[in-house]
Amino acid sequence: ETGVTQSPTHLIKTRGQQVTLRCSSQSGHNTVSWYQQALGQGPQFIFQYYREEENGRGNFPPRFSGLQFPNYSSELNVNALELDDSALYLCASGQPLHSGANVLTFGAGSRLTVL
Amino acid sequence: QQQVKQSPQSLIVQKGGISIINCAYENTAFDYFPWYQQFPGKGPALLIAIRPDVSEKKEGRFTISFNKSAKQFSLHIMDSQPGDSATYFCAASTNNAGNMLTFGGGTRLMVKP
Numbered sequence: 001e002t003g004v005t006q007s008p009t010h011l012i013k014t015r016g017q018q019v020t021l022r023c024s025s026q027s028g029h030n031t032v033s034w035y036q037q038a039l040g041q042g043p044q045f046i047f048q049y050y051r052e053e054e055n056g057r058g059n060f061p062p063r064f065s066g067l068q069f070p071n072y073s074s075e076l077n078v079n080a081l082e083l084d085d086s087a088l089y090l091c092a093s094g095q096p097l098h099s100g101a102n103v104l105t106f107g108a109g110s111r112l113t114v115l
Numbered sequence: 116q117q118q119v120k121q122s123p124q125s126l127i128v129q130k131g132g133i134s135i136i137n138c139a140y141e142n143t144a145f146d147y148f149p150w151y152q153q154f155p156g157k158g159p160a161l162l163i164a165i166r167p168d169v170s171e172k173k174e175g176r177f178t179i180s181f182n183k184s185a186k187q188f189s190l191h192i193m194d195s196q197p198g199d200s201a202t203y204f205c206a207a208s209t210n211n212a213g214n215m216l217t218f219g220g221g222t223r224l225m226v227k228p
Contacts, residue, residue, distance in 0.1 A: 004158070033214035042121075042204050042218030043159065056215050090158050094214045103149075104214055106158030 003027065004107035006091050012113045018079045021110045023091030025072040029105070031094035032074045034066060037109070038087045048094075049074060078112075086114045118142050119207050121219030128226050134192040136222045138205035141186065145207040149216070150179065150190050153202045162203070163190070195226045 003026030013019050025032050031050045035043035045058035049068035063079040072093070078085055088111050092104040121138045128134045138148075146167055151159035165172045165179040165188065172179045178191040192199055202223045206216040 031214050040221070042206075042221050043216075045215050045217070048214040058215070092158075092214060103161060103164075104216065106151075106160065108156065108158045 006107040010111045021076040023074045025093035029093035035090040081114045119219040125223045134195045136190045144209045151204045
């Protein structure tokens with residue numbers, strides 16, 4: 001069973017609103033990342049955090065922001081929601097490999113619907 | 116931009132058959148190639164991964180074949196079972212990229228009993 005938990009599992013928002021999604025990483029993993037998975041597509045990297053600082057970002061606008069806390073929990077915040085933001089948002093924590101790439105453990109995701 | 120292209124989009128295989136999913140990448144800096152399995156309502160789970168210094172890696176019924184010169188890699192599922200029915204994603208990342216994976220578009224596999 002995955003050690004990464006996400007909340008809420010489902011939520012519905014209207015266009016223009018703001019949303020906060022939460023993630024509790026697997027113990028011992030010091031990196032966390034967020035992915036957006038649109039229906040029928042592969043996950044797309046949003047950003048990653050290491051030691052509470054953002055240290056990598058995909059092709060997402062600034063209205064997507066995040067936080068990582070000392071207790072391994074993290075948040076994804078999305079402002080000014082658009083219809084295209086409707087997706088499954090996945091949190092993943094990383095177990096570092098010697099070369100730098102991480103073995104990722106994904107949570108089950110938060111399904112966001114924007115109306 | 117789609118740096119990792121996956122095919123086919125869907126695949127139907129009879130129980131006991133071989134399932135083959137292919138991926139091609141563009142970025143020659145990629146050096147870590149994992150495959151993830153995702154069941155409905157669940158997050159992706161790591162299945163098997165390979166680095167470009169080997170041409171094949173086998174774990175149980177799952178095998179990755181890697182062709183560095185062609186920039187292609189594939190997943191073979193031997194003796195496919197109905198429980199293997201899921202969506203499979205190939206992915207790639209560069210050295211020191213941490214959690215930043217580039218995923219393919221996914222293949223929905225159905226294994227018929």
